[in-house]
Amino acid sequence: MTRIISSFAEVSANYNLALVDLWGCVHNGEVIYPAAEAALIAYRQAGGRVILVTNAPRPEAGVRARLNEMGLSPDAYDAIATSGDAAQTAMLIGAVGTKIWHLGPDKDDGFFTDLPDWAGDYPAIERVSFEDAEGIICTGPFEELTExxxxxRGRFLAAKARGLKLLCANPDIVVDYGETRIYCAGALAQLYDQMGGESLYFGKPHPPIYDLARRHAQNLGLRFAEDRVIAIGDGIQTDIKGGMAEGVDTLFITGGLAADKFGADVETPEQAPLAAWLADEGQAPTYAIGRLR
Known part of the structure; x- marks a missing residue:
């Protein structure tokens, strides 16, 4: 049975590496959660290491810049593994062709411009109109707050008829931007799959982003020993499912996307509704906590 804890410090000494989700765990898209920041700083001060593992559809540099803007202390983490980096690698090696239609907001343009040094070893990627595309890169809806x-659906019907593959740079279905719930690239890719199209995924819960996290761990001088790693996040079918698939312990943040499911007090989930909901979701995290603290 999933154990409900009141603070990460109750169990953190059991782990030398934490793979920590960002959205809904460390921030809400607008502000950093002070208690989460403090918990990660304390964990690192005690000798632990933190890799932020995020389904953000942007390269690491863009995510780091945004965290700096939001005021997250650099003492709260050691490295960042992004779905954008994992998906960008797939794009550069030609997973969906070289003539690409970008489905997503302008803020994700760094996916195409902030390229690794080795990108020149492969054919150049060209952004083109939908009509001329060999494949689709999806980083989200064009208008996140309204669409x-x-x-x-209409555009996807045309894409399916042409046999275009869709590379999903963010497998999240929804996130809460402040008080507003918005759709992510994963929701669009899910629809495309349901319509008979083919989508490729590289973020949580899929293996490529964890391979990237392993490389970051190696750069930190850590061996990715499964019994000493914990994955933390509020996405039961992304953060928790992915961590369990990798064979690591997991800490489910109940006060995120599913905050209304576990009783009146967001900070203190109730065992009975939590157990029933987890059974319906088919997931069994090691621990649960209202919010990371």
């Missing part, structure tokens, strides 16, 4: 996946 839904259904707005793209």
């Amino acid at each position: 839904t996946p259904e707005d793209y």
